[in-house]
């Protein structure tokens with residue numbers, strides 16, 4: 065029988081747990097034309113939530129069309145404009161014949177090269193000359209609004225890992241142009257989501273930046289313990305195995321309610337279990353999760369300097385006064401300048417997050433492994 069748990073792919077159908085409130089809020093926003101920026105550490109469930117919420121909107125309302133762009137793979141402005149035009153055109157119609165006509169009609173000035181590949185459903189590309197892009201940037205950014213007006217539809221444009229755009233050298237000009245065109249659109253709503261909290265906040269919450277007050281910022285929190293426990297107990301039951309609520313609680317607490325790890329650990333436990341989950345199985349499966357992620361953790365640590373590792377060790381040991389003379393000396397953190405630089409670097413690398421209560425590890429399993437390796 066197939067495992068009822070899944071990771072590495074978007075959660076959907078029976079593998080999707082709850083998030084009813086967040087889903088409703090996101091749907092309400094998007095249907096009301098409120099641009100929404102969704103932020104959480106990676107692998108907590110942003111992409112899954114946006115996909116589910118927008119799919120429901122698509123099914124409920126025939127006037128709505130949705131397109132998805134992943135900024136993670138886009139490193140140049142030209143690349144962005146091409147992906148943007150392609151996905152907007154694709155979403156406006158299900159028929160590839162009309163992609164050709166739509167592309168030609170609305171992007172005439174850019175004389176696009178449009179090609180349909182062997183699998184027309186997915187294999188569609190649109191290319192422009194660089195010079196044509198440069199002269200028609202605003203036109204391109206306005207494409208969804210133009211199509212939406214003409215076809216009397218509403219468009220939702222979803223951009224995943226939006227903060228990745230900020231890595232482009234020309235991003236400051238790009239964001240000016242985006243904002244200046246997008247703020248006037250009446251029939252298009254934007255949903256941007258990203259894993260790098262401070263970069264997202266820098267883009268959307270600094271009063272000096274163009275995207276300041278572009279829409280509502282939403283922080284996605286972890287799925288609650290009782291939701292996970294119900295899901296896990298049911299999933300085992302459905303597949304002819306069983307787990308007690310107590311052990312399910314222990315399971316989710318081992319990975320600190322982190323969505324991806326809950327699914328991965330549950331999957332390993334399920335695989336090891338013939339009938340009923342035992343504590344022993346849970347221990348073995350936890351080892352398997354660490355083993356499975358070990359190469360990643362090692363690679364992450366190899367990229368760090370000695371004082372950065374020491375700073376992680378101090379945080380892992382629960383120290384909060386990281387700049388104090390005592391802590392600096394005890395953990396050999398270097399100069400105070402060094403400490404503040406390392407704090408930034410570790411946040412940028414997504415290893416630490418700063419909360420009201422001080423610094424925390426973002427990845428609960430990495431933390432466990434790190435403690436066993438580096439903290440005595």
Ligand SMILES: Nc1ncnc2c1ncn2[C@@H]1O[C@H](COP(=O)(O)OP(=O)(O)O)[C@@H](O)[C@H]1O
Pocket residue numbers: 070071072073074075079080081082083104105106107108109110111112113259323324325327328
């Ligand atoms: N609502 C959910 N219910 C159950 N599992 C989830 C949920 N959201 C995410 N997950 C788990 O977490 C993993 C990462 O989810 P994803 O949506 O890709 O996160 P993000 O976009 O925040 O990085 C999924 O593969 C799935 O295993």
Ligand SMILES: [Mg+2]
Pocket residue numbers: 107110111112224
């Ligand atoms: Mg994602």
